[in-house]
Amino acid sequence: MSAPPVTSPTRSRDASSGTEHYLGLMSGTSLDGVDAVLAALHPQGGMQVIDHAFAPFEPALRNELLALNTPGDNELHRAALAANGVARAYAELARTLQQRHPQLSIRAIGAHGQTVRHRPGEFDGSGYTWQLLNAALLAELSGIGVVSDLRSRDVAAGGQGAPLVPAFHQAVFAGRCEAVLNVGGISNVSLLSVEPGATPRGFDCGPGNCLLDHWIHRHHGLPYDADGAWAGQGQVLPALLASMLGDPFFRLPPPRSTGRDLFNPVWLQAHLNTLGSPARPVDVQATLLELTALSIAEALLRHGGPGGRLAVCGGGALNGRLMRALGQALPAWSIQASDALGLPAMQVEAAAFAWLAMRHVERLAGNLPAVTGASGPRILGAWHPA
Numbered sequence: 001m002s003a004p005p006v007t008s009p010t011r012s013r014d015a016s017s018g019t020e021h022y023l024g025l026m027s028g029t030s031l032d033g034v035d036a037v038l039a040a041l042h043p044q045g046g047m048q049v050i051d052h053a054f055a056p057f058e059p060a061l062r063n064e065l066l067a068l069n070t071p072g073d074n075e076l077h078r079a080a081l082a083a084n085g086v087a088r089a090y091a092e093l094a095r096t097l098q099q100r101h102p103q104l105s106i107r108a109i110g111a112h113g114q115t116v117r118h119r120p121g122e123f124d125g126s127g128y129t130w131q132l133l134n135a136a137l138l139a140e141l142s143g144i145g146v147v148s149d150l151r152s153r154d155v156a157a158g159g160q161g162a163p164l165v166p167a168f169h170q171a172v173f174a175g176r177c178e179a180v181l182n183v184g185g186i187s188n189v190s191l192l193s194v195e196p197g198a199t200p201r202g203f204d205c206g207p208g209n210c211l212l213d214h215w216i217h218r219h220h221g222l223p224y225d226a227d228g229a230w231a232g233q234g235q236v237l238p239a240l241l242a243s244m245l246g247d248p249f250f251r252l253p254p255p256r257s258t259g260r261d262l263f264n265p266v267w268l269q270a271h272l273n274t275l276g277s278p279a280r281p282v283d284v285q286a287t288l289l290e291l292t293a294l295s296i297a298e299a300l301l302r303h304g305g306p307g308g309r310l311a312v313c314g315g316g317a318l319n320g321r322l323m324r325a326l327g328q329a330l331p332a333w334s335i336q337a338s339d340a341l342g343l344p345a346m347q348v349e350a351a352a353f354a355w356l357a358m359r360h361v362e363r364l365a366g367n368l369p370a371v372t373g374a375s376g377p378r379i380l381g382a383w384h385p386a
């Protein structure tokens with residue numbers, strides 16, 4: 001990646017080592033809450049995770065963020081209030097890690113915000129992606145400089161604005177696995193390379209946990225299907241599975257990205273409506289788990305290599321049934337959670353946003369045009385000084 005010039009924050013750094021501390025704050029499409037990772041990062045590579053913390057969203061904020069994923073009334077005011085709520089939740093977690101490590105000076109926070117719309121569109125200036133976060137308030141509350149809005153510049157350059165993690169996956173996992181799979185609300189894959197000068201590839205696969213979470217919440221009031229246990233009690237419905245896998249998104253070539261804009265309860269209901277008779281909820285859950293596994297496997301086989309080592313991160317790595325379904329669908333891949341490579345599955349994304357903050361501070365590009373389709377490498381994010 002090249003490093004175009006940009007006006008960037010001034011910095012003081014331990015010149016002897018070049019290593020600085022960054023905080024990554026991530027709340028993804030699952031909307032379960034906020035993950036924070038405090039990491040020591042060196043611009044030339046090398047990362048050590050110092051600590052990790054998680055806090056669930058308050059139910060009222062989570063409900064409002066979910067509602068804002070769907071067009072509705074008086075959204076500007078509601079979105080502004082929700083962006084303040086996200087900033088307060090992020091600041092609380094930042095404070096937790098600051099208090100645990102008072103001796104460390106944190107160079108910057110990389111704060112993702114909450115995606116409520118993702119419409120990258122064509123390269124005609126109409127595309128946008130929107131992550132709710134009042135980054136100014138976060139800088140004010142935390143006393144730390146914040147890099148936010150990390151996707152918009154890539155979209156402005158004609159890219160998808162996502163996925164952004166392949167560059168980070170390459171930096172920390174290359175040589176130890178051939179592919180990295182993130183199963184959050186949405187799933188995405190990075191295909192790594194050890195060839196000199198080669199860049200990784202990557203793309204979104206489709207729904208990860210978001211439809212599974214929705215369905216078990218609707219029928220049992222639970223936030224997620226722990227270990228896929230409920231899905232395991234049902235039978236896969238072939239007609240429903242075929243209908244869902246028929247969505248044109250699954251046939252799109254990379255660069256491609258998606259989100260709750262497409263894979264949401266309305267999408268699921270439309271496919272349920274194609275069935276001749278009502279389905280048992282437990283069978284729908286079994287079918288959704290199969291959809292997640294098969295859409296990932298199909299994308300990996302079509303656009304990735306024939307096999308190798310696949311490291312899995314995100315909450316889906318904690319779903320034993322999903323991991324077994326992936327193993328069955330990808331017999332030539334050896335699959336294990338990223339924990340085996342030294343970075344726990346639930347820390348990878350937040351660590352990636354700490355890394356993206358470092359790229360901004362160091363005036364280095366954060367995107368990979370080969371992944372997102374942007375017209376060139378770009379420094380990502382907007383800077384909000386401490």
Ligand SMILES: Nc1ncnc2c1ncn2[C@@H]1O[C@H](COP(=O)(O)OP(=O)(O)OP(=O)(O)O)[C@@H](O)[C@H]1O
Nearest residue numbers: 028029030184185186209224226227314315318319
């Ligand atoms: N023990 C478990 N069994 C099954 N699923 C689990 C378990 N623990 C977490 N999950 C799933 O993982 C989800 C959270 O994953 P994660 O934090 O990676 O998502 P995210 O960061 O919101 O998503 P994205 O990568 O789309 O931005 C939960 O909503 C749940 O579906």
Ligand SMILES: CC(=O)N[C@H]1[C@@H]2OC[C@@H](O2)[C@@H](O)[C@@H]1O[C@H](C)C(=O)O
Nearest residue numbers: 029115118162163164165186188204
């Ligand atoms: C628009 C948006 O928020 N996309 C997320 C989402 O969650 C997973 C997948 O869809 C991925 O494209 C992206 O997040 C990861 C962190 C990324 O940008 O690499």
